[in-house]
Amino acid sequence: MSKAQEFEKVLDQSDTSIASFESHIKSPIEKAQHFLHSNQAAVPLIVLILSVAVFGMLVGGKFFNAFSLTLIIQQVAIVGIVGAAQTLVILTAGIDLSVGAIMVLSSVVMGQFAFNGLVIHGIHILPPLPVPLAIFFGLLCGAICGFINGWLVAYMKLPPFIVTLGTWRVYDSTKYLYSRNETIRGQDIEAQAPLLQLFGIQIKFGGAVITLGVIFMVLLVVFLWYVLNYTAWGRRLYAVGDDPEAAELSGIRVGRMLIAVYTIAGLICGLAGWVLIGRIGSVSPTSGEFANIESITAVVIGGISLFGGRGSILGMIFGALIVGVFSLGLRLYGADAQWTYLLIGVLIIGAVAIDQWIRKVAG
Numbered sequence: 001m002s003k004a005q006e007f008e009k010v011l012d013q014s015d016t017s018i019a020s021f022e023s024h025i026k027s028p029i030e031k032a033q034h035f036l037h038s039n040q041a042a043v044p045l046i047v048l049i050l051s052v053a054v055f056g057m058l059v060g061g062k063f064f065n066a067f068s069l070t071l072i073i074q075q076v077a078i079v080g081i082v083g084a085a086q087t088l089v090i091l092t093a094g095i096d097l098s099v100g101a102i103m104v105l106s107s108v109v110m111g112q113f114a115f116n117g118l119v120i121h122g123i124h125i126l127p128p129l130p131v132p133l134a135i136f137f138g139l140l141c142g143a144i145c146g147f148i149n150g151w152l153v154a155y156m157k158l159p160p161f162i163v164t165l166g167t168w169r170v171y172d173s174t175k176y177l178y179s180r181n182e183t184i185r186g187q188d189i190e191a192q193a194p195l196l197q198l199f200g201i202q203i204k205f206g207g208a209v210i211t212l213g214v215i216f217m218v219l220l221v222v223f224l225w226y227v228l229n230y231t232a233w234g235r236r237l238y239a240v241g242d243d244p245e246a247a248e249l250s251g252i253r254v255g256r257m258l259i260a261v262y263t264i265a266g267l268i269c270g271l272a273g274w275v276l277i278g279r280i281g282s283v284s285p286t287s288g289e290f291a292n293i294e295s296i297t298a299v300v301i302g303g304i305s306l307f308g309g310r311g312s313i314l315g316m317i318f319g320a321l322i323v324g325v326f327s328l329g330l331r332l333y334g335a336d337a338q339w340t341y342l343l344i345g346v347l348i349i350g351a352v353a354i355d356q357w358i359r360k361v362a363g
Contacts, residue, residue: 040311043354044302044318047347051322055329062332066207072324073214078103078279079294079320080217081272083302084224085265086295087316091228092241092261093308094153094160099269100291101171102145107273108175110138111184111283114193131195139270145171146266150259168292179285186281200278213275220268225313237261242309297323297344301351322347 056064063069082099089096112119113134118126129137145167152163189196199213228234236257239247244254272291280287302319304311323344330340 040303041315041318042303043351044315044322047301048318048322048325051325051329055325055333059329059332063329067209068328068332070208070210070214072321072328074209074211074279075327076298076317076320076324077211077213077217078272078276078288078291079298079323080317081213081220081275082269082291082295083298083316083320084217084220084313085268085272086299087302087304087311087313088224088237088261088265088268089160090241090296090299090304090306091237091308091311092258093244093306094258094262095164095296095306096149096160096262096265097164097292098145098149098168098171099265099295100288100293101168101175102142102266102269103272103276103291104285104288105145105171105175105178105273106138106142106270107276107283107287108179108285109141110134110196110274110277111189111193112179113137114196115184115188131193134193135195135274138273139267142270142273143263143267146263146269147259149266150262153262154255154258175285179283181285183285184283189277189282196274196283197278197281199275200281211278213278216271216275220271221313221317228313238309240308294320294323297348301344301347303351303355305355306352319351 082103085099086096111134113126113129114131115128117124117128149160149164149167152158152167153160156163186197199211199216201212203210203212203215228237236247236252239250239252240254240257247257248254276288277283298320299311299316300306300319301322302311302315302317304313304315326343327340330343331337
């Protein structure tokens with residue numbers, strides 16, 4: 001056999017192997033994996049639909065009515081807003097344990113500036129401010145707290161978990177020290193600073209009740225969904241979370257990006273503080289104690305990868321709604337509250353396992 005014939009034989013064999021590779025038919029499991037990889041909010045959406053169906057059958061009319069269903073949405077409004085901030089951070093492969101403390105500290109600043117001004121060690125530095133200006137300083141407080149987190153992560157190169165664990169305690173203590181453990185009552189706010197309770201205004205139609213806080217949460221999530229999916233800034237954020245070194249080589253200033261993300265997350269937490277005042281009617285340093293854990297729970301159940309670079313903010317909202325459905329459904333069913341925590345724990349473990357499964361096979 002000549003060398004030319006041997007070469008043609010090798011080409012024929014390679015063509016055959018390529019043809020056999022191209023003709024590989026994906027199994028149903030492989031198709032499911034690729035579908036879930038390309039539709040990141042699908043799993044939490046399926047779980048949410050199944051949860052609503054199951055509790056609808058177990059509880060019946062008490063669950064499937066306008067008031068109960070809108071009550072679930074009202075209950076997850078705060079978690080949804082704080083979860084939006086947490087989503088931005090986790091998409092960069094970080095985590096923010098201080099989001100709840102930032103939220104409450106911002107609300108305390110709004111209330112204290114509106115009623116007492118700035119008082120340090122009994123010394124009045126500033127008199128009571130107009131309510132819009134007090135709200136501005138509360139939002140500024142949230143943004144500054146987020147900036148500190150971002151600067152420590154981006155330029156001091158400290159792990160996000162350690163940084164926000166530390167700032168969580170700092171911000172949490174600050175809210176008690178600054179407020180002197182005092183609660184500003186709802187009656188006083190309603191009489192003197194009703195703007196602070198803006199997001200607690202209810203809109204009723206039929207048996208449904210929706211607050212302005214719920215509407216704000218929906219608008220915020222839709223806006224961030226658009227930014228993350230259809231803007232260059234959103235694509236850069238995903239790139240930083242997926243591979244920061246490759247993002248740096250492609251021209252993205254990773255440090256600045258991280259600071260921007262944490263600062264925006266802090267600002268969103270400040271907005272959540274304003275919504276919180278409307279939700280509970282008062283300004284209390286003891287409110288929102290578990291917002292950080294609840295936001296992480298919503299993000300994880302929502303299918304957003306803790307490794308960064310993958311996930312949808314819509315999944316976070318579905319995750320928050322799943323928790324709300326389980327909480328209300330089990331309460332109406334008459335089950336012990338501990339069952340809610342048990343099942344949510346199972347959902348968290350299952351969500352992480354599914355994420356690993358999808359990343360390993362379809363990533």
